[in-house]
Amino acid sequence: MSTSPTGSAGEHQPDERQARTERLRHVRDALASVEADAILVQNAKDIRYLTGCSGHDCLLLLTGSDAVLISDPRYDEQLNPWRGGETEVVIGTRHRLPEAVAQACRERAVSSLGLQAEYMTLLGHQQLKAALDGVRLVETTGLIAPFRMRKDVLEVARIERGVQIQQAALEAAFSELTRGMTEREFCARIEYEMKIRGAEKASFDPIVATGANSSRIHHETSDTPIGEGTLLIDWGAVVEGYSSDMTRTFAVGDMPERVREIYAIVLEAQLAAIEACRPGRTCAEIDAVARDLITEAGYGKQFGHGLGHGLGMDTHEGPYFNNLQTDVVLEAGMVMTVEPGIYLPGLGGVRIEDDVVITESGCRVLGDWPKDMEAMRRDVPGRSMGVVGERL
Incomplete structure (x- = not known):
């Protein structure tokens, strides 16, 4: 379970309870558009967004006046903070929660x-229909997702804290990096x-x-030893349910000359796209700012993904660049996120990613990690035989 529903934020920020009350109101208002008396919220991220409860196997029945958390005896004690406030708690029988939903509806x-519907299985629908x-x-x-697109100051603060944590963590991890350490080992350290x-x-x-x-856009971290050349790291931290997400491309010693060339192109494209971010611009327009620069440089076909995505309780959520x-x-x-990239199979790739609110x-970048090529160069020592022996 996450923090109690009565938790409050710091100075100049809305109270946590206030924020959740406002979110519940928005969803209740939206019920009229679908001609329903209530909605059964099944997505765990949506439940946490509306109530602060992050327990597994929970459902939320939301009517015009009630918010009812429905779970089973395994979570009875953890749900105590949600009793007696804006939410009610109903404990049903595990594997038979549709019956508890039916009783609450009656x-x-x-x-x-x-x-x-986007989270409902065919079996789940059949069970609910029978009950x-x-x-x-x-x-x-998409009843709740549009409200989650716009973050309040509490949500932005959590994402920004995640950025601070991930930056500090990577810097600390670099102090332990030696050549010959595998991708998987370094990932575990991060x-x-x-x-x-x-x-x-x-x-x-x-x-x-x-x-x-x-050069693999979604490379699966492996047992490949880290050596001289390009080192791309895409990482993020979850703080109180909210995700951060950054990418940096480093040079361990010397980076191949052509990779250095595309680094400069990607950085120019990213900075231009960030500068273009402001209310009223469409997501497609911002994508085009970076894509046009990369295309003009001759690498349009090597930029094989969107420029970025919304960030919040899900690492990838709407809207999308x-x-x-x-x-x-x-x-x-x-x-x-703003994350252009160029990928050259067999040689390497560059992606630079920041989170902006x-x-x-306009917009504000939530991190402060430098991006110039010189700042990306890391002198990484070789691994001593003693360390290798200890690992084996």
Whole structure:
């Protein structure tokens, strides 16, 4: 479970309870658009967003006046902080929670129930339909996601804290890096350093890609030894349920000349895209700023992904910087990644990624890790035989 629903934020920030009350109000208002008396929230991230509860196997029944957390006896004690406030708690039987949902609906005279279709399995739908005899089931999509796109100051502060943690953790991990250490070993060190600094966990399995491995956009960190050349690291930290996400491309000793050349192009594209981020611009327009620069440099086909994505309780959430989102407009409070890249199979790749929050007049970068080529150069010592012997 996450922090108590009564937790409050620091000075000049809204109270946590206030923020959640406002979120619940927004979703309740949206129920009218789907013609449902209530909605059953199944997605764990949405439940945490609305209530602060991060327990497994929980459901949230949200009506016009009630918010009911439904779980099983394994979580009875952990749910105590949610009793007696804005939420009620119902403990049902494990594997038979649809019956508890049906009982809660009967007690509240619910005749039509919205379901999160994007998270509902066919079996789950069948079980609910059998238990909720006489209740009309309404399939909904994207009812809560639009509200999660715009972050309040509490949410931005958590993402920014994650950025601070991941930066400090990587710097500490570099102090332990030796040539010959494998990608997997260095990845484990990064995750350890993030956790001891307060991260719940890594936002995702970090990518540590040495040499030619860095040309694989979603490289799976392996047992490849880290040596001279390119070292791409894509990593992030979760703080109170919110993810950060950054990428840096380093040079261990000397980087191949052509990789140095594309580094300069990617950095120019990223800085230009960040400068263009402001309310009123479409996501497709921002993507085009970086993509056009990379294309003009002759590497358009080697930039094989969108420029970035929304960031919050999910590492990848809407909106998205790509050429398809021509009607999605940036708004103040959105937190986005900006991460252009160029990838040359067999040689290596470069990606540079920062998290930005859209402000009333532009955007603010949440991290402060330098990006100039000289700052990316790392002198990494060789691994002594004694250390190798200890590892084996």
